[in-house]
Amino acid sequence: MKPILTSLLIIIVTVTSFSQSLINSIDDYISTYALTGDFSGSVLIIQNNTTLFNKSYGFSDYERKTPNSFETRYMIGSISKQFTAAAILLLEEDGKLNITESLSLYFPDNPNVKSVKIVDLLTHQSGVRDIYDIPGLMDNQEIKIQAVVDKLLDMPLYFDPGTRYQYSNGGYAILALLIEQISGQSYEQFLTKRIFAPLKMQDTSHGSTLEGSNAKGYDPKGYNGVELAVIRNLELFKGSGSLSSTTSDIQKWIVALNIGNLLSPESTEKFFKNYGNSYGLGISVYKMFDKEVFGHDGRITGFIGDYLHYIKDDLSIIILGNIQTGIVDFLRRDIAAIIFEKDYETKAKSGNPIQLNEKQINTLKGTYEFGPNFNVYLKIINGLPMVKANEGSYSELIPLQDGRFFNRTLYAYIKFNNDESDNVSEMLWINNDGNTFPGKKVN
Numbered sequence: 501m502k503p504i505l506t507s508l509l510i511i512i513v514t515v516t517s518f519s520q521s522l523i524n525s526i527d528d529y530i531s532t533y534a535l536t537g538d539f540s541g542s543v544l545i546i547q548n549n550t551t552l553f554n555k556s557y558g559f560s561d562y563e564r565k566t567p568n569s570f571e572t573r574y575m576i577g578s579i580s581k582q583f584t585a586a587a588i589l590l591l592e593e594d595g596k597l598n599i600t601e602s603l604s605l606y607f608p609d610n611p612n613v614k615s616v617k618i619v620d621l622l623t624h625q626s627g628v629r630d631i632y633d634i635p636g637l638m639d640n641q642e643i644k645i646q647a648v649v650d651k652l653l654d655m656p657l658y659f660d661p662g663t664r665y666q667y668s669n670g671g672y673a674i675l676a677l678l679i680e681q682i683s684g685q686s687y688e689q690f691l692t693k694r695i696f697a698p699l700k701m702q703d704t705s706h707g708s709t710l711e712g713s714n715a716k717g718y719d720p721k722g723y724n725g726v727e728l729a730v731i732r733n734l735e736l737f738k739g740s741g742s743l744s745s746t747t748s749d750i751q752k753w754i755v756a757l758n759i760g761n762l763l764s765p766e767s768t769e770k771f772f773k774n775y776g777n778s779y780g781l782g783i784s785v786y787k788m789f790d791k792e793v794f795g796h797d798g799r800i801t802g803f804i805g806d807y808l809h810y811i812k813d814d815l816s817i818i819i820l821g822n823i824q825t826g827i828v829d830f831l832r833r834d835i836a837a838i839i840f841e842k843d844y845e846t847k848a849k850s851g852n853p854i855q856l857n858e859k860q861i862n863t864l865k866g867t868y869e870f871g872p873n874f875n876v877y878l879k880i881i882n883g884l885p886m887v888k889a890n891e892g893s894y895s896e897l898i899p900l901q902d903g904r905f906f907n908r909t910l911y912a913y914i915k916f917n918n919d920e921s922d923n924v925s926e927m928l929w930i931n932n933d934g935n936t937f938p939g940k941k942v943n
Contacts, residue, residue, distance in 0.1 A: 519552070525838050526553050532846040533827050534558060537724030538908060541715075541804070541821025542568055544747035545835070548814050552839075554747075560715035560822065562726055572713045573703055573744050574820040576805040577798025580743040581672050582771075583691055583753075585622050585782030587679050589767040590694050596682050599770070599781075606678060610653045618678070620661045621671035622782060623775040627657030628671045631736055632892055641733045645687075648736060649677045665777040669740035672782075676739025687738050699756050704745040707734045714744070715822040717802015720908035723853040723898050726823055729802025741800045747818045754809050754816050757794070788833070789840055797828055801893065804828045808836065815839065826911030830932065847932045849908070851900035861885050864897075864916060868927040868939035876927065876939055887914075904930075 526545070533539035540558025544551070556568035591597050599622065603613035613628075620626035631637055634651055652670045659666070676687045683690045688706035696704050708714040718726035734742045756762045763771060771781045772794060778786035785794050791810050798805035806828040807818040819831050830847050837844035864885055868876045878887050879894065886894040887907065895909035905914040912931050919925040927939040 522839065523553055526835055527555060529834060529838060529844070529846060530555075530557065530831065532848040533825075533831070536848045537726070538720070538823065538825045538827055538849065538911070539821055539831070540568060540718070540726075540823045541574065541819065542570060542572055542747045543831075543835070544570070544751060544816070544818040545839075546751055546816045546818075558821075558823070560713060562716070562718060568715065568822070569713065570748060571703075571746065572715050572820075572822075573708065573710065573746050574715050574805060574822055575708070575717060575741075575744045575798075575800050575803040576750070576820065577741040577800040577803060578669075579745075579750070579796045579798035579805050579807065580737075580739070580741050581782035582796060583695060583743060583782075584672055584675050584679070584739045585771065585780075586695060586763060587691055588618065588622065588675055589763055589771060589781070591679065591682055593764055593767060597678070603674070606681065607653060612653055612655070612657060616657070616661045618675070619775075619781075621668075621675050623779055624665050624667050624671060624777075625663075625775070626661050626668065626671050627659040627663075627666070628652055628668050628674065629655050629658060630667070631669045631673060631740070632890065633670075637736065638732065638893070640736070643733060643735060645673065645677050645680070645735050645738050648673050648738075665779070669737070672740035673736075673738060679739075687742075691743075695762065699752050699762065701745070701749040701752050704743060704749045706738070706742050706744075708744050710744075715803075717800075718823045719802060720823065720825055720896065722896070723849075723906075723908075729824065732801055737800060741798065745820070747820055750807055750818045750820070751816055754807070754818075758809075758811075758814075788836060789842055791840075795832075797832070799824065799828075806832045808832050810836070825908050830911075847911070849906055849911070851902060851904065851906060853906075854899050854901050856885075856899050858883070863924050866924070866941050867943050869942045870929070870937060870939040875942075876929075878927075 530543060534557040542556040545553040554570055558568055560566045560568045560572050592599055599619040600617055603616045607613050616626045629652060679690055680687055717729040719729045721727040760768050772785055773780055774785050778784055783794055784796050793808050793810050795808035802822060802824050804821045804824055809816045817835050819828055834844040861880055865878050865880050870876060876887055876889050878885060885897040887897055888894045895907055897905040897907055897914060899905050912929060915928040916924050917926040925941050929937040
């Protein structure tokens with residue numbers, strides 16, 4: 501009996517030691533971003549209904565120094581899209597629509613959408629423009645979803661529906677309006693009644709309308725500081741990115757998708773089908789480390805989010821944060837690499853920030869053309885070089901001692917090249933994966 505007990509003890513000690521080692525490795529990795537001021541949020545990792553890791557970093561309120569916790573609610577950005585898609589499928593199960601129907605049935609006075617099907621909106625193959633492509637829309641604090649959709653439908657399509665993939669938040673704005681018109685309820689009421697309440701997702705809502713630990717959203721400021729993010733009109737993001745939630749509620753959602761206790765088998769099959777570009781109905785479906793996964797990332801002013809579920813391993817990695825930096829792609833991939841014993845390394849920023857004089861900064865401003873219909877604009881705002889792509893928001897470029905610049909919002913390095921006359925002629929956008937994209941200065 502003694503040898504058996506000894507062997508059992510060795511097994512228990514080994515498992516405990518490995519688990520603690522795993523926890524330490526994950527914590528050490530995440531901390532590299534928290535310590536550089538680039539991550540504030542919560543991370544939950546669950547496998548086979550067992551919590552492997554549940555830790556929060558930073559503050560939900562930086563002014564009051566209120567720590568983030570597992571109860572903190574964050575805006576989840578585009579993770580919201582899969583809830584919109586599920587709501588559309590529930591309406592289809594109710595017999596109130598068919599996702600293969602043309603939008604002209606619901607918008608008969610608009611000829612632009614005659615060839616657009618509901619499923620095209622769900623899969624980003626509609627040609628409908630993005631809300632960010634409408635000049636001035638992001639600054640409109642009064643507009644309602646009907647007016648947002650009217651603007652989208654009045655604009656010509658980018659391409660013939662079903663012929664290509666182009667991510668569009670505008671398509672999901674139209675879906676949100678459809679949910680309201682067909683159900684006779686507000687977007688929030690329908691999702692609460694048909695999804696959140698049945699799944700006991702009591703901390704999930706449209707916006708931060710629930711009482712409790714709602715995190716404030718922050719944008720990067722300088723090399724390691726933050727500033728309170730501008731609160732935008734949530735009507736602009738209804739359907740595409742307006743929900744807030746907790747890591748534990750996202751796990752409830754993953755479980756519901758896995759066991760099929762919300763959608764019918766037929767709807768579940770449609771939901772997870774790869775319609776091209778590794779995208780289902782509001783959800784990404786692909787392989788990571790040769791393992792089938794589903795999930796989505798999310799980003800909205802002041803917040804980031806991501807989750808990925810490894811199907812056969814029954815492993816969920818859920819990341820929600822309240823500083824809008826571009827690190828979530830690294831976290832998603834590298835945390836899994838730690839668990840699956842794959843290679844990884846932190847990509848936390850490095851370099852010494854410096855200050856440039858006004859003359860040096862002014863040489864950089866202008867428009868940089870990276871491709872058809874894709875420009876990056878560099879403008880001097882309050883003495884700081886700020887960049888934005890197309891109709892996006894401006895974010896700061898931080899000059900470094902080695903001649904590069906760093907953008908925390910997109911977590912990328914930037915260099916500038918001069919022509920023979922020593923004038924700035926090109927911007928090089930260097931992603932953390934090593935890929936470099938050149939943009940010619942056109943004015």
